[in-house]
Amino acid sequence: MKNSNFVILSFYCLILLSKPFFSLSATERCNPDDKKVLLQIKQALNNPYQLASWNPNTDCCDWYVVDCDPNNNRIVTFNLFSANISGQIPAAIGDLPYLETLVFRKLTNVTGQIPSAVANLTNLKLLRLSYTNLSGPVPTFFTQLKNLTFLDLSFNDLTGSIPVELSLLQNLDALHLDRNRLTGTIPESFGNLTGKVPDLYLSHNNLTGSVPKSLGDLNFTVLDFSQNNLIGDISFLFGRNKTIQIVNFSRNMFEFNLSNVQFPDSLTSLDLNHNMISGSLPQDLTKLNLQFLNVSYNRLCGQIPAGGKLQSFDVSSYFHNKCLCGAPLPACN
Numbered sequence: 001m002k003n004s005n006f007v008i009l010s011f012y013c014l015i016l017l018s019k020p021f022f023s024l025s026a027t028e029r030c031n032p033d034d035k036k037v038l039l040q041i042k043q044a045l046n047n048p049y050q051l052a053s054w055n056p057n058t059d060c061c062d063w064y065v066v067d068c069d070p071n072n073n074r075i076v077t078f079n080l081f082s083a084n085i086s087g088q089i090p091a092a093i094g095d096l097p098y099l100e101t102l103v104f105r106k107l108t109n110v111t112g113q114i115p116s117a118v119a120n121l122t123n124l125k126l127l128r129l130s131y132t133n134l135s136g137p138v139p140t141f142f143t144q145l146k147n148l149t150f151l152d153l154s155f156n157d158l159t160g161s162i163p164v165e166l167s168l169l170q171n172l173d174a175l176h177l178d179r180n181r182l183t184g185t186i187p188e189s190f191g192n193l194t195g196k197v198p199d200l201y202l203s204h205n206n207l208t209g210s211v212p213k214s215l216g217d218l219n220f221t222v223l224d225f226s227q228n229n230l231i232g233d234i235s236f237l238f239g240r241n242k243t244i245q246i247v248n249f250s251r252n253m254f255e256f257n258l259s260n261v262q263f264p265d266s267l268t269s270l271d272l273n274h275n276m277i278s279g280s281l282p283q284d285l286t287k288l289n290l291q292f293l294n295v296s297y298n299r300l301c302g303q304i305p306a307g308g309k310l311q312s313f314d315v316s317s318y319f320h321n322k323c324l325c326g327a328p329l330p331a332c333n
Ligand SMILES: *[C@@H]1O[C@H](CO)[C@@H](O)[C@H](O)[C@H]1NC(C)=O
Pocket: 082, 083, 084, 108
């Protein structure tokens, strides 16, 4: 009697003791390797408030900032943004091998270089490290991330030149390197892209030299080279057969004659302000469905063609040229 009571009691105790463990392991989806790595990352980032939900006793697939793939319960998304975080990007991030989306964005005090551990994340499709204080070069190891479709390193303190190897990323839809302190030229190799043609955002750097002619062979959709020190003739990026839609070449030292440039029908936004562009505005501009135009602060001359959208823009789209005239500017003599 005593003995059997003891057995029953022990049995209950066992159940009670094992219950939390039993129920957690039965329902927890989180992969234990991923959980261990995430807790390392949390510690490396000094336990920020944004990661307060990362409690080791709970299922990491329920944690904020990360997401699990419902098929294999591995961490596929790491999206940390708008936070007061001091420190570097933890190298442990490279030990989340299933990551497809990695975002560190708008973090107040994330410094240091982009860790080479990122090169391990060969499943990455979207990599966005922006509005942080990252410094050092644009790494060449990105070329190992063959599946990248979106690479955004904008609004950092990156220095050095744009690696020629980036042209090996054949699946890129967009490359954002704007708002850094990059120097050197736009790589000739970008004309070698044989896969997708990415939207290129290179503005607000210190890029120099002329734009490689090889880029004229590609059908871009968006080109933003604004606010650099680029020189020369870029009219080869236009042409009747091109597919470009949005162009921003403003605030450089581009120098060419606009008179005979042919613009494709696809063009909707053209910002050429603050360059040394001469000649006149081609008549064919009236045939375009332009939503934005700014050719101010150049060396243009002659009558603004009448028609199309050209009179819908205000004076500031045209002012500060050599001798442009006609509506919306004062009439020509
Ligand atoms: C970040 O910290 C600063 C001062 O330490 C504070 O003023 C600011 O509100 C904080 N921002 C966020 C998003 O917590």
